[in-house]
Each structure stands twice: as C-alpha cells, then as structure tokens.
Amino acid sequence: MTDSITATLIRLLAAMTGQDPGGMRPQTRLFLDLGLASGNALALIMELEDELGLGLHVDQVEWRHLETIGSLTDYLTAVAATGPQAARKDHRRPVS
Numbered sequence: 001m002t003d004s005i006t007a008t009l010i011r012l013l014a015a016m017t018g019q020d021p022g023g024m025r026p027q028t029r030l031f032l033d034l035g036l037a038s039g040n041a042l043a044l045i046m047e048l049e050d051e052l053g054l055g056l057h058v059d060q061v062e063w064r065h066l067e068t069i070g071s072l073t074d075y076l077t078a079v080a081a082t083g084p085q086a087a088r089k090d091h092r093r094p095v096s
Contacts, residue, residue, distance in 0.1 A: 005076045008051050009069060016040055026070030041066055054079050 006026075014021035017034045030036040036044070042058060049056040056079060065075040 001080055002073060002077050005052060005080065006069070006073050009048065009073060009076070012044060012047050012051065013069070016044060024069055026068060026073065028069045030066055030068065030072070048076065052076065052080065 010021045010024045013019065013024065013030070013034060013036070017036060017040075019034050024034075028034060030041070031038075045056055045058055045061055048054065054076065056076075061075065065071055
C-alpha cells in the first residue's frame with residue numbers, strides 16, 4: 001500500500017511542480033525542495049483524496065505531515081490503514 005501511495009504522491013507532485021519525478025525521494029521537502037506553494041498543498045490534499053479514495057480532512061492535516069514526501073506518505077498510509085479518526089489521534093502523540 002505504501003508503494004502505491006508514494007507513486008501516486010510523486011506523480012501528482014511532478015504534475016503540480018514540473019519537477020522530475022525520478023529525483024523525488026522520501027526526504028524530498030515539498031515546500032523547500034519542490035517549491036510547492038501553500039495553495040497547491042490544499043489542491044494536493046484534495047487530489048490525493050480523490051486518487052486514493054481516502055476520506056481526508058484538511059483540518060486534520062498538519063504542516064509536519066507536509067514537510068517531506070515521506071512524512072506525507074506516512075500520514076496517508078495511517079489514514080488508509082486505520083481511517084481518519086486514528087490518524088487524528090496519531091498526530092497528537094508527543095514527538096520523541
């Protein structure tokens with residue numbers, strides 16, 4: 001599941017930013033490396049919701065989820081595996 005989420009995310013990011021998808025890695029930063037704008041982040045979340053069939057809620061997605069391709073993939077994987085309620089609880093856990 002994670003691989004298909006990552007592939008979908010990279011495809012959408014490449015289309016939005018015009019960047020080469022071959023150079024995108026889990027540590028690639030959405031805003032700093034790819035130049036994603038905050039307005040595009042909202043559009044990305046809506047596209048991911050449609051493409052992946054997930055019930056994403058924009059108010060549950062925190063900026064830390066949007067830091068890198070890997071962090072967003074982790075968040076989307078949690079939503080896909082357990083639903084948006086569990087993802088909401090997950091993002092409130094203290095960072096160790």
